[in-house]
Amino acid sequence: MKTTTLSLMLFAGTALAALPAQAAGSLNLICSADVVICEQMTGDFQKETGIKVNMVRLSSGETYAKIRAEARNPKTDMWWGGTGDPHLQAASDGLTLEYKSPMLDQLQDWAKKQAEGSGYRTVGIYAGALGWGYNTEIFSKKGLKEPKCWADLLDASLKGELQMANPNSSGTAYTALASLVQIMGEDQAFDYLKKLNGNISQYTKSGSAPVKAAARGEAGLGIVFMHDAVSQTAEGFPIKAIAPCEGTGYEIGSMSIVRGAKNIDSAKTWYDWALKPEVQSRMKDAKSFQLPSNKSAEVPKEAPRFEDIKLIDYDFATFGDAEKRKSLLERWDREVGTAAN
The missing domain is CATH 3.40.190.10 (Periplasmic binding protein-like II)
Known part of the structure; x- marks a missing residue:
């Protein structure tokens, strides 16, 4: 009898210990960057938050088409990475959700402008x-x-x-x-x-x-x-x-929360997390050498600098x-x- 009671207590303790990870929830993510950084980001986020990420890698155009096709019954919560034009198009089509992250003030001006221009339905994460x-x-x-x-x-x-x-x-x-x-x-x-x-x-x-x-x-x-x-x-x-x-x-690589996301809290958690300087500084570990959007993030020494390149004044509003x-x-x-x- 004592053994049975002890076993039940141990079982209950184990179940309770597992609850935080279960309570953390899940996130359905489409990643439009290179698969190596997609996998690194997914792994780091799961480890830090306990939120289970179901990640699919699709190009930007494919993702836009998928989100549009599923607008009445969204299967995706978060769209991370890929060029800003289709993110802006999704925003103008009302396919993504307005969200003002508390991290906005820490971002480069080009990342803030991406957010402002979309009515805060997307934000710049790298360039x-x-x-x-x-x-x-x-x-x-x-x-x-x-x-x-x-x-x-x-x-x-x-x-x-x-x-x-x-x-x-x-x-x-x-x-x-x-x-x-x-x-x-x-x-x-x-x-x-x-x-x-x-x-x-x-x-x-x-x-x-x-x-x-x-x-x-x-x-x-x-x-x-x-x-x-x-x-x-x-x-x-x-x-x-x-x-x-x-x-x-x-490009201004961007991030958007899908309107009608089933796991909205998990999506907002990812959104804020992905704008942190320490997270963006880790991108180089996946040999991802874009310019990060957080002003405090480490710029990889290999990253092509805008000041060394003849850039046009790219019209994101028109071409998005x-x-x-x-x-x-x-x-x-x-x-x-x-x-x-």
């Missing part, structure tokens, strides 16, 4: 400039010249050597499309993209995939965010990052607008995508 990374060994073996400008990518010697992502699925590629439109004007940008298509071997789904292919020797060059090229260099691959001489656009985005993507499908098939 990075667009460019490309090329495989120096492949270029050397084939006698190819280092391309320093957008115009250089049209050189006939680069036929079949280039990869970029499809702007319908990839925020990186949409940023490239929107940047070229702002640099050249829309008609000239599409003329450029049609000519560039002759040198493209593949349009990938993911924005970072082209430079990973270059790192593996499957392509000569990938049009990507420069920090994704730097990540491959840090892994030991012969990749050199380039900022285009004519100027280039940049749903109608503008739709018209540009439809034109890309008509004039570039069909030619690629």
Whole structure:
């Protein structure tokens, strides 16, 4: 009898000890950054909070489409990472929730402007400039010249050597499309993209995939965010990052809570946690070399600095607008995508 009572007491004690983790809840997260940082963030958050994270990795364009399709019955609570344009589009479509984090005052001005411009339905978490990374060994073996400008990518010697992502699925590629439109004007940008298509071997789904292919020797060059090229260099691959001489656009990687989120408290907990300086300082450990949005976060020494790059005054409001985005993507499908098939 005493043994049975003791066993029951021990069982009850064990059950009670397990309660905090159960009470912590869960979070359904879509991560639109590189899978390595997605997994690191998920693991760190679970360890710190006890909240179970169900994480799926999807590109920005795919995530926007999924959240829109599920608007009446959301399956996602939090969307972390990926370019800001589709986050802004989701905000303007009323697909995400207004939330003013107590961490806002600690953020860089560009991150605050992203929040203000969206009615506080998204916020900047990191930033990075667009460019490309090329495989120096492949270029050397084939006698190819280092391309320093957008115009250089049209050189006939680069036929079949280039990869970029499809702007319908990839925020990186949409940023490239929107940047070229702002640099050249829309008609000239599409003329450029049609000519560039002759040198493209593949349009990938993911924005970072082209430079990973270059790192593996499957392509000569990938049009990507420069920090994704730097990540491959840090892994030991012969990749050199380039900022285009004519100027280039940049992303403000963003974070949004989905309207109708089932686990709203867990989503807000993630939101505040992801803006902490110590969390953003850890991103470099996953070889993620963006510029962090918290002013006190450590900037990785490898991160391409904005002051060293000729940046355009990227118009986030215009190119994050749903109608503008739709018209540009439809034109890309008509004039570039069909030619690629």
